[in-house]
Structure formats: structure tokens, C-alpha cells
Amino acid sequence: MDIEAIRKDFPILDTKVYGKRLVYLDNGATTQKPTAVLEALDHYYKTYNSNVHRGVHLLSQQATDAFEAARTKVAAFINAKHTYEVIFTKGTTDGINLIASCFGRGFLKAGDSILISAMEHHSNIVPWQMICEEKGATVKVIPMNEDGVLQMDQLPALLDDTVKLVACTYVSNSLGTVNPVREIIKQAHSKGIPVLLDGAQAVQHIPVDVQELDVDFLVFSSHKLYGPTGVGILYGKEEWLNKLPPYQGGGDMIKTVTFAKTTYNDLPFKFEAGTPDMSGAVGLAAAIDYVTAIGLDNIQKEEQALLAYALEQLTAIEGLRLVGKSPERSGVISFLYKNTHPFDVGELLDKQGIAVRTGHHCCQPVMDFLGIPGTARASFAFYNTKEEVDILVAALKKAAAMLD
Template identity: 60%
Template sequence: MQPAIDNILDIQRIRQDFPILDREINGRPLVYFDNAATNQKPLPVINALTRYYEGYNANIHRGIHHLAEQATAAFEASRRAVQAFLNAKHWQEIIFTYGTTDGINLVAQSYGRNFLKAGDEIIVSTMEHHSNIVPWQMLCEEKGCILKVIPINDEGELLLDEYEKLLSEKTKFVSCVHVSNSLGTINPVKFIIDKAHEVGAVVLIDGAQASSHLELDVQALDADFYVLSAHKLYGPTGMGVLYGKKDILDAMPPYRGGGEMIKEVTFAKTTYSDLPYKFEAGTPNIADVVAVKTALEYMAGLGKENIAAHENDLLQYATEQLTELDGLRIIGQAKHKIGVISFVLDGIHHQDIGVILDQQGIAVRTGHHCTMPLMQRFGIAGTTRASFAVYNTRDEIDRLLQGLRRVQKMML
């Protein structure tokens, strides 16, 4: 095995923060390479959830007793932490959702339904997750809008000249992934945003995969909307964030009706709360929102640039090792990538690969990764995907290579 690059992170110590990594699967130590689906949770995040339920479980914003005030303070502290994480200008621009999918649907149903009309054009890219395709298709069917698609090249990179050709005065909305969950491609979203703004279009960026790997600054990007999920930030599932520019969010009507999002209700009329609460109807996912602050603090303690350097080392090492395997082809070799490798093995179905690797304690993701149009672009049914996080090691990549050799021995 080649030596790893110099890195100030002590990966073996970091691994001790993730108790699930001590598990054995089928009698083998767990190798977890399914981080693009969700990453594992460190003890500080797990403990933050326990502390909430053991110490100050209460509903928020509405109670005047001590537990309610403590829970409310912790909940709103997480909002401020997310504001700092994204460098949003106003704390009111941070809307808590149930995940990236929920945030995209909120924008499609609130902004799209009220500000787009028949004949307006919406642009997405070939590499979008279904969550950033289906809501816009539904809106197009309802409103008579037209969906346009940015093509990609064989390396899995957007064809930006073709994107520019798609833009016109009819373009009213652009929704694009920051980082591809299937390929790992990092898209030039600042360019995408600037060009869209030149024709007066509003832009949403899907940051689900980017958020734990890249430095984010929504003001520098000039993004109109930015969405992400906590469970890909070493935080809990079922909690996400929608960032939106304050003037745009102010103009949008509520997406859901219920408690918390109202100022006054009569049977004649309801008036709505100010931002961000008009978009947060009902009892929220309080414990998971509280814990996301701890997840962001955990990442900050490691240093996002250090995490990125370690994951890039794993990506380079894995790419070198896997390409030496006869019959293996990596799908998506963009110049700018995060730690995701999606590949096919000649003559072997991706599902069989996943099953045999699992027998060896290696967790990968197989299938179309909720990007069926992207798979169709490459003429394949699906891939095997290995995706890396801060706790992964080169030794684990060596085990993956050994596992794939076993796959070939068994299947060919």
C-alpha cells in the first residue's frame, strides 16, 4: 500500500468517534463506503440527541415554562449555526425542512406555482437526482411550463456552451445540483447562477452532496435558493435546510398550513407569521434540528479543508487502484470531483457486486442512485458506487479492491 499524504487529521482517533465502525458484518470488520447516501454519526451528535430527550424535551416557541424555553433556545441556536455555515445574510433566510427533497418541493410548490406560468422555461441538468427532476415535471404538467436539460460530456461534466444556448428571456428558473451524487462531479455553480441571472432567471442549487465536502458561501455564489440535508453532514436524518434570499421568501406564500406558521386565525381569514416561521408549519423535528448544530461544530473542529484533503487523497488512491482491475470502468471522470467513484465491471451486474461485497463486510451502493436519466445517458442500467468520508482509510480501499477481485473470481 502506498503511504497516505501528510494530513493533520488523526484518522484512527476520529474513527473512535463513530461507534458503528466497530461493527462486524458477516464476521468481517465493517467497511462503510455508502457515504453519498448518508454518512455515519459521531458520538457528539448521538449524545446531543440523547441530551435533548433526557434533559429538555418540550415543544418550542409556544410554551413559557423552562423546558420549552430551553428547547426553543437550542432550536434557534441551530438556525444561527446554519446561517454561519452558509454565510447567509439574515437568520430569517434559514428555513428548516425535512431534507433536500422537501426543500426543493417547497420552492416548486410555493415559488413555482405562484410566479411561473405557461410557456416559462425551467432548466435542469442531465445529472440531477430525481428529487430535482420530478417536482419540476409536476409543475410543468400543472402550469404548462417547459423543462429544458443541460447535456453532459463523456467525462460527466456539464456542457456549459450548450447551457448558454438554452438560456433566453423565456428562462425563468434554473435548478442544478452542486455536486453529482452518482459521479462526484463538482459543477461550476457560480457560472451557472451568473448566466441565469443575466436573463432574469431565479436559481436553486441542490447542495445535498456538496455540503460536507466544499466550503459554502451563498452570498458569494449569489444563489437565490440553496438546499441541503443534515444526514450528509454527519447529522441526523429527517432534517434539512432551505436557504432563500429574504426578498424572494417574503414574496412567497406558505407551502403548508397549520400551527406555528400563523399570526392570527379566524374562520374568515388567516394571517401568516413572518420569516422563517411561515414555512415551518406544525411541530418540527426538534431534536434533529438541535443536533445539527453539534454536527456542524464537529466538522468545524476537524476543519473542512482537512476533511476535503483527506477525501481527495482517498479518491486519487482509489482511482489509481481500481483502474488497474481488468474489466473495471469508472463512470464519470470529471476534472473536479469529490470522493465518489461510480463504476461498472464487465460481465457482472452491479447488484451481484453489491451482494458479494456485503458478504465481505463492505457496504457500497448499487443501482441507478435516483439518477435514471443520467444512467440512460451512459447507456447503462446502474453502477456500483463507493463514496468516502473523513473516517475512511486507504486500507479499506485495499479491502474493496480485494473484494472486487473475489467478485470476478466468483462470477466470471
Template identity: 70%
Template sequence: MSTILSSSEIKELRRDFPILNQKVYGHPLVYLDNAATTQKPSQVLEVLDNYYKGFNANVHRGVHHLSQVATDAYEEARKTVADYIDAGEDHEVIFTRGTTEGINLVASCFGKAFLKPGDSVVITAMEHHSNIVPWQMICEEKGATLKVIPFDENGVLQLDKLDSLLDDSVRILAFTYVSNSLATVNPVKEIIAAAHNKNIPVLLDAAQAVQHMAVSVRELDVDFMVFSGHKIYGPTGIGILYGKREWLDKLPPYQGGGDMIKTVTLEKTIYNELPFKFEAGTPDIAGAIGLAAALKYVNSIGLGRIHDTEAALMDYAMEQLQKVDQLRMIGQAKNRSGAISFLLGSAHPFDTGELLDKQGIAVRTGHHCCQPVMDIFGIPGTVRASFAFYNTAGEIDALVAGLQRAARILL
């Protein structure tokens, strides 16, 4: 029995996404910018609406009915996330504003606690800016060094250099599961094990992974992991930091304020227990509940079926794009997921993107917050088509036809 969603199943699932049923410049919308943000199903939109209409209240602070209902829903959302990523304990799940804040939290708190002059942090050359800049900032502040694992011409990490990079000065390794610009799926378990063999903790950026494949933090044995709700059919402004309890207990708080305290006097503050120690102030309650609804929606389809459906769509897209003259792929890793980056001859990616937009085709153009990647390839940016389970072969055909029209104009 095939695990790939049938065309009739995809057609039915697309009904859950009202935004997909519209025209842009007179053409049916072809939404191929899912790596930037995914669209939201009605099941998530209804949960957000129900929260604000039915039990809007602050959490953890009130004894009245609405506060109790909101608190229960918020903490149930935490449990849903923990189950989704196979966390051992619910309080290892911290709600953040997104992947970027999660990385900044770890970089800041870990740096304050453990980095000193002469130490180093290791990242890869394919990281999103959100997993470069925070580490640059804390390294500069602490007098530490940032070291980089390079990748080859296909966009594959050069892991033969990993052992020498992970020397005695390294305090933490931070890297991406799936490259947002190259679509490379990195050998995560192997890299984590190599770091742990030298007692080096690992932060994993899973922003481009959790919507495409099953991710178990316990199976990977990762110390920290981050992702964003809006990339997995949930709301914007909500994200997740997973951390092993032993590490979260060691780190100082990221921000001070309400809910992250146990007691406060004018002389001293005693911080709250996990997870509240890292959740200062009123959280995005609706966002957390909406994210939980999105994860339940994904589970209702099945991550295995989503993965296989998207893999088949990727194979079809790679095959059909060969029909476009002068199209050059950027990133040729065999193990890839979610996206295809390319250039159309000598045309600037912005020009290609604008001509596709006029045909109702939404893609991403630019450096994708990965300027170092573009510098390595010596290009200003790429056109990126990125996929979700609701995309169809017909939309790939529309992309190919759109690129062929663009080529006739630009080349």
C-alpha cells in the same frame, strides 16, 4: 505543513463513530456508502439523547422553562446553520425534512407564484430525481416546459449550450453542485452568474457538497440552496432550505397550520414572518439541534482538512482501482468529489454489490435515483463507493481486493 489528516488522527476520529467498530459476515465493516448517508459521531448522538432526557418540549409556544430552553436551542441551531453556509440573516434558513422537501417547497411555491403557460424551468441531465420530479409536476400543472442542460461522455455539463437554453421563457434554473451518481463538481459560480445575467433565479442542490467543501451562499450569490442533515453526520429527517429574504418574502407558504400564522380567523389568515412562514406544525426539534451538533463537529476538524483528506483518498482510490481487471469508471470529470461509480465487466451492479457485502464492504448499487443518467450511458446502474474523512487507505485496499475476488466469480 500538510492539511491532510494523518493516519493517527483518522484512527482517533474513528473512535467517535461507534458503528464503524463492528464486523459484517465476520469481516471488519468497510463503510463506503457515505453519499447515501454518513455515520453519526457520539457528539451528535449525545445531543439527541440529552434533548429527549433533559429538555424535551415544544418550541415557540410555551412560557414554561422547558419550552424556553428548547426554543433557545432550536433557534441557536438555526444560527449555527446560517454561520456554516455564510447566510446573511438567520431567518433565511428554513428547517425542512431534507433536500427533497426543500426542492419540493421551492418548486411548489415558486410555481404557484411565478409559473404560467409557456414559461420554462431549466435543470441538468445529471439531477437526482428529487430535482427532476417536483419540477415536472409543477410544469405539468402550470403548462410550463422543463428544459435540460446535457452532459458529455465524461459526465461534464455542456455549458456551451447554456446561453441558448436560458432564453426569455426561463423563470428559474435548478441544478446540483455535486452529482451523486457521477461525482462531477459543477462550476457553480459560473452557472449562477450566467443565470443572473439574464435575471433568472437559481436553486442549488448542495446535498453532496456541504460535507466535502466550504459553501458560502453569499459568495455564490445563490437564491435558494438545499441540503440534508444525514449526509453531513447529522440525523435523518432534518434538512435546510436557504433562501434570500427577497425571494422568501415573495413566495406563498408551502403548508398551513400552527406556527406559520400571525393571526387566524374563520374568514382570513395572516401569515407569520420569516422563517416561521415556512415551518408549519411542530418541527423536528431534536433533528435541528442534532444537525447543529454535526456542523460544529465538522468545524472542529476543519472543512479544509476534510476536503484535502478526502481528495487524497479519492486519488488513491482512483489509482488502486486500476488494478481491477475489466473495471469501467462511469463519470470521468477531472473536478470530482465524494464518490466513484463503476461497473465490473459485464456483471450486474447488484451482483457485484452483494459479493462485496459478503466481505463486509458496504457500497451502493443501482441507479442512485438518477435513472436518466443511467439511460444516457445505456446501463442498468452502477456500483458506487463514496467516501468520508473517516475512511482509510486500508479500506480502499479492502475494496480493491474484494472486487478482484468478485471478478473471479462473476467474470
């Protein structure tokens, strides 16, 4: 991969921060957008902006064609069996809330439980707590150890008759751990239990094939995949999507409406009430085209080499503690410097032109388990370089000298 050529596709990487070239290491929060995505958005609004599906005029037909072509590209990207198994959402959080609400209304009762992991983002905790509280069910947790690795030996006992669904992150946003999702799915399915995967930190780093995984639901966000904000994807197996009640009512998710009764639309429209984010779908399609042209296998290889280099360099900094030491990891390095609050480290890095994320990363239970207030988190994309890692290391050493 010609990283310097790739970097030219991302205009924001030329930004100056306090007079220094931006070193953007906050890709776990959101990725930057290539020119191809920006141009696709611009072209949509300048040439065929219109509402989709119900218009007979030309612009509406063009917008509908582009919107549905985006759905087809997403289906191919994750190898969905059917295009109509791809539902457009507002993002990962929206997708999880959709399944929590629909599955809870349709299949959850008092005494049941939902099984999640100890390293979930709040978005894969709170929706399940809300629906469980409503239904008299409980949330159970697969524990992890201090290295940030799930204690899989406890999974068989946790998968008892009360568990109706397992919801687990593929890659931890706070620790970088790549979870053994194939084994989780296999064990859950052996008990007839469906599985939802939070792929927000996975699909941009790892080739994800929903048929090979045999996963029942997958959610992810466009903006972490080099696409625009405000749009995301829920994949669901056809059999499950047909069984679930609709999430919201409104236009496009109906076949007929009378004051006496409403009949719902077929998949995927049953779950897409109201005007969708048409431009977001177009932008996501452009992002998928861009990533596919480079190749996710190539991206994964490049990022893993960069991650290994960064781990080696950061480990050599005296007083720096890495948080999360899973041998299987992707995209993220969390760290602390001695007893310094991560906000202070983040501030000093920012003044040197380096963007990292600080705090609990919407993973308070993880931080509570580890007994820390949060971490500083450097998260990588394929446009990052070893030179940027060297800049980060030098900046951390400078920050350490100021904090000691």
C-alpha cells in the same frame, strides 16, 4: 488529521459484518454519526424535550433556545446574511418540493420553463415536472457528455426568455462531478433568473458560502452531514422568501387566523408549519460543531487525497470500468465490472464486509444516457482510510474471479 482518532468518534465503524470489520463506503446515501451527535440527541430527550416557540414554561424555553441556536449555527456554516433566511425542512427533497410548489404557484405560467441539468437526482426532476404539468410549463435540460461533464457551451442558448428558474446539483450523487455552479449562477443572473442549488452531496465535502456563490436557494440534508435523519435546510435570499407564498398551512406559520382570513408569520416561520423536528435540529447543530472543529478545508484535502488514491487503485483492476470521469469531482466513484450487473458486485462486496450502493442512484436519466442499468458506487467520508480502499480493491478482485 488523525483519522484513527476520528474513527473512534463513530461507534458504528466497529461493527462486524459477516465476521469482518465493516468497511462503510455508502456515505453518499447517509453518513454515520459521531458520539457528539448521539449524545446531543440523548441529552435533548432526557433533559429538556418540549415543543418550541409558544410555551412559557422552562422546558419549552430551553428547547426553543436550542432550536433557534441550531438555526444560527446553520446560518454561520453556510454564511447566510440573515439567520431568518434558514428554513428547517425534512430534507433536501422536501426543500426542493417547497420551492417548486411555492415558486410555481407564484411565478410560473403556461409557456414558461425550468432549466435543470442532465445529472439531477430524481428529487430535482420530479417536483419540477409536477408543477410544470400543472402550470403548462416545461422542463429543459443542460446536456452532459459521456464523461459526466455538463456541456456549458450550450447554456447561453438554453437561458432564453422562457426560463424562470435554474435548478442544478452542486455535486452529482451518481458520478461525483462537481459542477461549475459559479458560472451557472453568473450566466443565469445576467438574465435575471434565480438559481437553486441541490447541495446534498456538497456541504459535507466542500466549504459552501451562499453569499460568495450569490445563490438564491440552497437545499441540503442533515443526515448526509453526520447529523440525524428527518431534518434538512432550505436557504433562501430574504427577497425571494418574502415574495414566495407559503408552502403549508398550520401552526407557527401564522400571525392571526379567523374564519374569514389568515395573515402569515414573518420569516423564517412562514415556511415552518407545525411542530418541527426539534431533536433533529439539535443533532444537526452538534454535527456542524463537530465538522467545524475539524475544519471543512481539512476534510476536503483529506478526502481528495483518498479519492485520488482510490481512483488510481481501481483503475488498475482489469475489467473494471469507471463511470464518470470529470476532472472536477468529489466524494463518489461509480463503477461496473465488465458486463456484470452492479447488484451482483454489490452482493459479493457485502459478503466481504463492504457497504456500497448499487442501482441507478435515483438518476435513471443519467443511466439511460450512458446505456447502463446502474452502477456500483463507493462514496467516501473523512473517516475512510487508504487501508479500506485496499480492502475494497482486494474484494473486487476476488469478486471478479468469481464472476468471470
